[in-house]
Amino acid sequence: MALFRIAARTHLAPAEAWRRLTAWERHAAQVPFTRITVTTEPPTHRGTRFVARTGIGRLGFDDPMEVVVWEPPYHCRLEKHGGVVTGWAEIDVREEPDGGSGARVVWTEDLRVRGLPRACDPLLARAGRVVFGRAMRVLLRG
Template identity: 60%
Template sequence: MANFLLHRTVPLPLDEAWRRLTEWPRHADAVPLTRVRITTPEPTHQGTLFVARSGVGPLSFDDPMEVTVWQPPGDDTPGRCRLEKRGRVITGWAEIEVRPGPGGRTRVVWREELRVSFVPGIVDGLLERTARYVFGRAVNRLLRQA
């Protein structure tokens, strides 16, 4: 199991940082070899289901997720989203928060607990470092691109 925490402070309004991080299909642009498909009617809300499919050909797997908390930000009030990962290969959860930061900037906090089936606990450290790197790059890319 990997637990990691990412912090970013960005020169974006709260609602724009939120939009960039929670438009689920955009995650496919930020994570290599991944496609995202929303399986419930939009817009996103508590109960929204989507699937990230990662890999190539027969080496692909689905990462189904459900939005279990959906609290978009208001005018200077924080926003919070929680995703539950419910796949056969990947389980766990992710939380995304946006809150007012210094100088009119937005503070982003991304927390995640990730479990990968068939991966022994002895490699948890490697899994955590790899996940922090991959998700850190994805968060950076999502926040940079309008």
């Protein structure tokens, strides 16, 4: 699997950073050709499920995910249950360790695309860092 980690600091309080990063539908605006549908009742909790549909027209694939750990406003873990994309992602939000204002956010993901050889893992991890790093930065900006 392609493991990658993205870390960022934000001026936002941890609770606000958490709220922005776990507004699942908002992620779609940052990932090209993707829309997200939450398939369970709000608010988000352990067991919440959503699907990221990536594609153009009828050509595309679904990336179904489930929240398996929900510890607001500090930690959540998602597991991917798709036929194309599998793996997991974790979002961690912490107060700045030096006692300053703001928060430190770490997004860790272990990603696999079925049919893609393991030799492609470094390229997949790099693409993940670019796409999800951009998404994280934009979501934290507002």
